[in-house]
Amino acid sequence: xxxxxxxxxxxxxxxxxxxxxxxxxxxxxxxxxxxxxxxxxxxxxxxxxxxxxxxxxxxxxxxxxxxxxxxxxxxxxxxxxxxxxxxxxxxxxxxxxxxxxxxxxxxxxxxxxxxxxxxxxxxxxxxxxxxxxxxxxxxxxxxxxxxxxxxxxxxxxxxxxxxxxxxxxxxxxxxxxxxxxxxxxxxxxxxxxxxxxxxxxxxxxxxxxxxxxxxxxxxxxxxxxxxxxxxxxxxxxxxxxxxxxxxxxxxxxxxxxxxxxxxxxxxxxxxxxxxxxxxxxxxxxxxxxxxxxxxxxxxxxxxxxxxxxxxxxxxxxxxxxxxxxxxxxxxxxxxxxxxxxxxxxxxxxxxxxxxxxxxxxxxxxxxxxxxxxxxxxxxxxxxxxxxxxxxxxxxxxxxxxxxxxxxxxxxxxxxxxxxxxxxxxxxxxxxxxxxxxxxxxx
Numbered sequence: 001x002x003x004x005x006x007x008x009x010x011x012x013x014x015x016x017x018x019x020x021x022x023x024x025x026x027x028x029x030x031x032x033x034x035x036x037x038x039x040x041x042x043x044x045x046x047x048x049x050x051x052x053x054x055x056x057x058x059x060x061x062x063x064x065x066x067x068x069x070x071x072x073x074x075x076x077x078x079x080x081x082x083x084x085x086x087x088x089x090x091x092x093x094x095x096x097x098x099x100x101x102x103x104x105x106x107x108x109x110x111x112x113x114x115x116x117x118x119x120x121x122x123x124x125x126x127x128x129x130x131x132x133x134x135x136x137x138x139x140x141x142x143x144x145x146x147x148x149x150x151x152x153x154x155x156x157x158x159x160x161x162x163x164x165x166x167x168x169x170x171x172x173x174x175x176x177x178x179x180x181x182x183x184x185x186x187x188x189x190x191x192x193x194x195x196x197x198x199x200x201x202x203x204x205x206x207x208x209x210x211x212x213x214x215x216x217x218x219x220x221x222x223x224x225x226x227x228x229x230x231x232x233x234x235x236x237x238x239x240x241x242x243x244x245x246x247x248x249x250x251x252x253x254x255x256x257x258x259x260x261x262x263x264x265x266x267x268x269x270x271x272x273x274x275x276x277x278x279x280x281x282x283x284x285x286x287x288x289x290x291x292x293x294x295x296x297x298x299x300x301x302x303x304x305x306x307x308x309x310x311x312x313x314x315x316x317x318x319x320x321x322x323x324x325x326x327x328x329x330x331x332x333x334x335x336x337x338x339x340x341x342x343x344x345x346x347x348x349x350x351x352x353x354x355x356x357x358x359x360x361x362x363x364x365x366x367x368x369x370x371x372x373x374x375x376x377x378x379x380x381x382x383x384x385x386x387x388x389x390x391x392x393x394x395x396x397x398x399x400x401x402x403x404x405x406x407x408x409x410x411x412x413x414x415x416x417x418x419x420x421x422x423x424x425x426x427x428x429x430x431x432x433x434x435x436x437x438x439x440x441x442x
Contacts, residue, residue, distance in 0.1 A: 027404040037175070038065065040111070043074065045069075045076040052085035076107065077111065078111040081112075087123070095114075151437075156186045158426075163194065164189070177414065180434055191371060191426075206229065207275070207277045261306055277328065282311045304347060304351050326371070327371065332374070402439075
């Protein structure tokens with residue numbers, strides 16, 4: 001939050017007291033991942049409603065990460081509740097019974113995860129009703145605890161997919177998910193066998209293509225994937241070639257300088273990936289804002305070509321040539337604008353909503369190929385572009401979320417790294433917002 005002058009002021013001595021008295025937001029500095037630190041740096045309190053089916057995989061994951069178990073008193077860094085056994089609305093009281101005495105014990109930058117059964121697969125209309133109620137509970141809880149920098153998520157686990165929980169629960173409990181808040185994640189049957197991972201380098205011996213990699217969020221994505229062991233192939237437009245070569249050189253990767261809207265771009269990319277690719281991250285994108293009444297066709301078309309149509313053509317080429325390896329990943333960068341819309345961004349919002357449609361439509365096809373496709377939808381992320389915004393819109397973007405602050409490029413990158421992990425084989429067709437639970441489109 002170093003560029004967030006407001007947060008520095010309202011958390012300064014003396015001024016912090018005044019800010020509390022007048023009810024001003026006081027953003028908490030969020031815990032973020034540092035190499036070598038544990039998944040959860042503090043006690044974990046877990047519980048379950050009667051009849052839950054996820055206690056065993058929860059316990060296995062907590063044992064695997066060496067999590068300290070919280071007692072009946074004292075603070076907790078994380079709260080995990082298995083609500084999969086709730087089969088009737090009258091049983092929703094189990095949420096109150098667990099969280100009422102526990103939520104006040106949650107530490108700053110704490111984590112709360114509720115686990116349930118995919119409502120449509122819950123078995124009866126009443127069970128479907130009760131499981132769907134978990135969404136309202138979890139999103140509201142996230143807003144109650146956001147002032148402490150704490151987050152809450154809901155994970156629906158399809159019956160039979162209990163063994164797929166580990167990767168997602170590990171991510172949500174860790175500092176890697178610092179700016180992911182109030183989200184609903186759906187886990188299904190794995191598209192490929194779960195692999196044995198290489199410790200802190202789950203992407204070892206994997207090839208990852210990242211478009212728009214030269215700077216900003218793209219550079220953060222490339223760096224995090226390389227940290228996790230991937231051989232990164234960064235792609236960007238020729239005018240960013242020097243920055244791209246510098247970055248990929250530092251990461252021990254390779255660079256492709258081309259315009260992804262060029263007619264032969266998909267072919268060139270495929271030829272550079274002749275040995276196959278494991279992770280494709282569609283990050284390249286632009287904004288060309290203008291109200292629709294002032295939007296010429298050329299301006300509209302150029303943006304749609306970059307943000308959406310080129311992605312479709314690249315995927316068609318890679319899939320048509322069989323270059324996406326088994327248990328491969330396609331991860332797309334959408335936007336909150338694609339969910340909530342934004343004045344002056346009809347073209348941009350259309351492109352980013354189209355990205356979501358691409359994820360929804362291609363998920364079954366990718367599953368048949370033993371691969372997955374997902375998207376992240378960033379909210380207000382601190383970049384050079386947002387730093388240049390007028391102060392009014394910039395402050396509104398920062399404060400209008402449960403965490404009352406902007407995210408960092410690394411927050412988007414960490415979320416993509418989770419989706420890209422070979423262990424996330426049961427996560428397919430999801431759109432995960434990286435927005436601190438933005439109040440827009442909530």
